[in-house]
Amino acid sequence: MNFEFDDDTEAFRQYLKDFAQSELAPHYQSDDREGRFHEGLHKQLAELGLFGLLIPESLGGQAAKYVTSGMACEEIARADFNAGWLVTNSLLLSDIINTHGSEAQKKRWLPPIASGEQVPAICLTEPGHGTDAGALEMRAERDGSIWRLTGEKTSISLGMHAEYALVFARTGGPGAGGVSGFYVRLTDKEVSRTAYRDVGGRAIGRASIHFDGLPVAAEDMLGAENKGFSTVMQGFDYSRALIGLLCIGSGQASIDEALEYSKLRHAFGQPIGKFQGVTFPLIEFSTHLRAARLLSYEVLWRKDKGLPHTAEGAMVKWWAPRLSHDAAHQALLTFGQLGYSEDFPHAQRMRDIMAMEIGDGTAQVSKLIAARQLLGREFAP
Numbered sequence: 350m351n352f353e354f355d356d357d358t359e360a361f362r363q364y365l366k367d368f369a370q371s372e373l374a375p376h377y378q379s380d381d382r383e384g385r386f387h388e389g390l391h392k393q394l395a396e397l398g399l400f401g402l403l404i405p406e407s408l409g410g411q412a413a414k415y416v417t418s419g420m421a422c423e424e425i426a427r428a429d430f431n432a433g434w435l436v437t438n439s440l441l442l443s444d445i446i447n448t449h450g451s452e453a454q455k456k457r458w459l460p461p462i463a464s465g466e467q468v469p470a471i472c473l474t475e476p477g478h479g480t481d482a483g484a485l486e487m488r489a490e491r492d493g494s495i496w497r498l499t500g501e502k503t504s505i506s507l508g509m510h511a512e513y514a515l516v517f518a519r520t521g522g523p524g525a526g527g528v529s530g531f532y533v534r535l536t537d538k539e540v541s542r543t544a545y546r547d548v549g550g551r552a553i554g555r556a557s558i559h560f561d562g563l564p565v566a567a568e569d570m571l572g573a574e575n576k577g578f579s580t581v582m583q584g585f586d587y588s589r590a591l592i593g594l595l596c597i598g599s600g601q602a603s604i605d606e607a608l609e610y611s612k613l614r615h616a617f618g619q620p621i622g623k624f625q626g627v628t629f630p631l632i633e634f635s636t637h638l639r640a641a642r643l644l645s646y647e648v649l650w651r652k653d654k655g656l657p658h659t660a661e662g663a664m665v666k667w668w669a670p671r672l673s674h675d676a677a678h679q680a681l682l683t684f685g686q687l688g689y690s691e692d693f694p695h696a697q698r699m700r701d702i703m704a705m706e707i708g709d710g711t712a713q714v715s716k717l718i719a720a721r722q723l724l725g726r727e728f729a730p
Contacts (some may be wrong), residue, residue: 352539358417368397377429380552381697391433398438399425404447408455415587415649420595425696426598430701431552433595438506441588442469442515446532449572449580457534471509472502472558473581479504483525483578488559489518494567498560506708507554509544510608511535516560521575530577531565532660539563549700573727589662589710590648593669596705597642599698600673603680604634610684627683634676636729641669658721667715670705677702
């Protein structure tokens with residue numbers, strides 16, 4: 350059993366770590382205050398090849414392993430959680446297209462994602478259907494040789510930034526079996542957007558997107574008709590590990606800063622690290638974060654090996670966001686009155702990580718998925 354990255358991945362990790370700390374970390378809090386990503390960020394990430402990690406080399410990507418993609422999410426999020434989500438979103442979407450798209454679709458859609466020319470989004474959630482995504486109501490209706498999309502998608506990450514999106518709509522009967530996916534342009538006149546005023550993740554630009562009969566060519570349907578929901582669900586097992594590492598990178602950053610602060614801050618004539626009440630909670634979170642990190646990489650290792658990873662992915666999804674949020678909270682408390690100030694990023698990390706306790710699968714659903722894998726559907730809730 351080997352717990353090390355290979356030489357190339359480790360060299361890439363160190364490069365990303367240095368880049369993220371020097372180029373991304375200084376903008377993390379200011380991007381939050383501005384409610385947008387700073388100019389040039391998307392281009393920087395694209396030039397590093399981060400958007401194309403899971404895209405074939407022939408289409409402008411890196412053809413990297415899933416473990417490598419997780420490492421990239423972790424290191425970017427350690428400096429800037431929201432920049433990390435920008436990468437994670439592109440990885441998931443590009444992998445769905447690469448896995449389920451036709452050769453013609455891959456040639457059209459993947460190179461602009463890899464190069465950073467296009468900012469994509471995934472449109473699944475609706476006002477009345479988040480967790481119960483298979484019950485979505487948005488319609489795709491035939492109009493001659495095209496489809497027309499009508500309805501609303503809500504809580505869409507990068508909804509105010511994206512130029513293209515994979516949109517899921519009902520093309521058949523009720524249930525998950527009547528849903529199809531379409532890769533569409535969001536800049537047409539039939540599309541309008543409404544921004545959210547969020548607690549965290551403000552740079553991400555979460556939004557509701559309204560479709561008023563958007564025309565979509567038949568060749569822009571991804572995969573088979575009425576198979577869209579099963580298509581996207583197959584991608585979520587491993588992507589839960591990417592999200593886990595996104596959160597762990599951010600939570601670990603706060604714990605590392607708190608450990609360093611406990612050596613510098615003095616009280617009652619000695620460093621506060623000398624007090625068990627200060628140090629032991631930080632050690633507990635260091636332990637749990639390391640365990641969650643290893644589980645996350647096990648999921649991605651299993652994906653690379655073609656092994657089942659549904660249960661492990663679900664475990665990571667409910668545990669890592671909550672753990673990382675609580676770790677950032679403990680770091681804030683370690684900094685005391687300074688931590689409660691926006692001069693430090695702990696509160697922002699708490700707000701940003703919190704979104705991952707909701708999006709892409711709640712803790713309740715993640716536990717249900719794991720239970721059905723471990724117990725079997727006959728004995729699980």
